[in-house]
Amino acid sequence: MDGAQRFALAGTAVLALAWLAWPSPDRPEAASLPAPVPTVWQTWDAEPVDWPGTTADGRAWTPLKVLDDGQALATDGAGSLLYVELTEDGDAVATPLAEPGAVPGVVAAAATDERLAWITSVPDAQGRVASELWTAPRGEDGKPGEASLLTADTGDVIASGSAYDLQFAAEGLHWLATARSETLVTEHRSIPVEGGEVAVTGHLGAWQAAAWPWLASAGSDSLGGAQLVRTDTGAGVKVFSGAEELTLCSATWCRLIVNAEDGARTDLVRPDGTGRVTVAEGFTSAVSPDVGLIDRFEPLAERAVAAGDATEVTLFDLEAGEAFLVASSAGATGADARRLWWSTGTGELLVWHVLDLTDLA
Numbered sequence: 220m221d222g223a224q225r226f227a228l229a230g231t232a233v234l235a236l237a238w239l240a241w242p243s244p245d246r247p248e249a250a251s252l253p254a255p256v257p258t259v260w261q262t263w264d265a266e267p268v269d270w271p272g273t274t275a276d277g278r279a280w281t282p283l284k285v286l287d288d289g290q291a292l293a294t295d296g297a298g299s300l301l302y303v304e305l306t307e308d309g310d311a312v313a314t315p316l317a318e319p320g321a322v323p324g325v326v327a328a329a330a331t332d333e334r335l336a337w338i339t340s341v342p343d344a345q346g347r348v349a350s351e352l353w354t355a356p357r358g359e360d361g362k363p364g365e366a367s368l369l370t371a372d373t374g375d376v377i378a379s380g381s382a383y384d385l386q387f388a389a390e391g392l393h394w395l396a397t398a399r400s401e402t403l404v405t406e407h408r409s410i411p412v413e414g415g416e417v418a419v420t421g422h423l424g425a426w427q428a429a430a431w432p433w434l435a436s437a438g439s440d441s442l443g444g445a446q447l448v449r450t451d452t453g454a455g456v457k458v459f460s461g462a463e464e465l466t467l468c469s470a471t472w473c474r475l476i477v478n479a480e481d482g483a484r485t486d487l488v489r490p491d492g493t494g495r496v497t498v499a500e501g502f503t504s505a506v507s508p509d510v511g512l513i514d515r516f517e518p519l520a521e522r523a524v525a526a527g528d529a530t531e532v533t534l535f536d537l538e539a540g541e542a543f544l545v546a547s548s549a550g551a552t553g554a555d556a557r558r559l560w561w562s563t564g565t566g567e568l569l570v571w572h573v574l575d576l577t578d579l580a
Contacts, residue, residue, distance in 0.1 A: 298324015
């Protein structure tokens with residue numbers, strides 16, 4: 220090899236090294252991967268309780284209220300109310316409590332250690348929905364006794380899926396109804412646990428139930444601000460927010476939603492305006508109509524089209540200020556005042572996973 224050839228090869232090598240070292244404007248830099256979302260299971264020493272989604276007699280059921288790790292109130296496709304027990308063998312055994320015979324059927328339920336209560340709603344002969352409030356005692360083992368009708372004077376019941384649609388408080392049962400009047404009036408109705416006259420207090424506008432004794436404004440009344448009112452004293456709280464922010468409140472937190480073409484931003488804030496934090500953006504939505512469960516957690520769900528319409532479930536911890544992954548591929552989701560649940564599988568393979576949020580607090 221002569222000197223000219225050696226010089227040419229050396230020049231080629233230098234150019235090759237320079238090309239590798241010098242970034243080309245046409246060659247994109249390697250994209251950094253997003254940091255993995257921490258999971259609930261890595262962060263807390265907790266695990267869900269798994270329930271078969273089909274009872275021993277073949278009924279598919281959906282949780283309505285989980286009473287403890289082995290007892291739940293549930294509904295089926297016919298609108299019936301079921302008392303479901305989880306056996307030591309891992310089977311779900313159901314006892315029907317109410318079978319209204321028409322949908323929507325049982326629309327709300329409440330429980331204490333001593334008593335269960337529920338509201339049934341079915342169309343009457345004229346096609347108008349008629350409701351009844353029923354109750355049943357609980358034995359020492361938690362199982363329900365014989366049910367009895369407490370009242371049919373329920374009004375036009377409001378059922379939003381909240382854990383507080385029907386609740387025991389102040390020695391009575393409480394629920395909301397819409398008044399049959401030209402003006403929109405929400406009625407707060409209550410009756411003693413042992414029965415008696417139904418007390419009715421009207422509140423102008425649309426309202427939803429929060430934890431006793433609070434009501435929160437709802438519907439168009441919640442755009443650009445909201446109100447909270449105590450049903451026992453009448454005292455109120457004004458919640459301020461932006462003109463375009465839909466404001467939905469519980470007794471201790473408010474959810475502010477701003478819609479946009481590319482989804483929505485959801486913030487949580489205390490009713491007095493403090494502690495505001497963004498918990499979700501895009502097409503993520505809240506699992507529960509109730510805000511800030513056990514005054515700390517906001518369960519969220521996002522439908523992932525790429526994952527075959529499965530739902531990613533996360534839990535935003537308001538104390539830590541961040542979200543934690545619960546399930547990456549869930550089906551249905553739901554919650555009551557202290558528990559979050561989600562399903563996996565279908566048909567006979569359907570499983571409900573129930574997480575008690577108080578185990579994380």
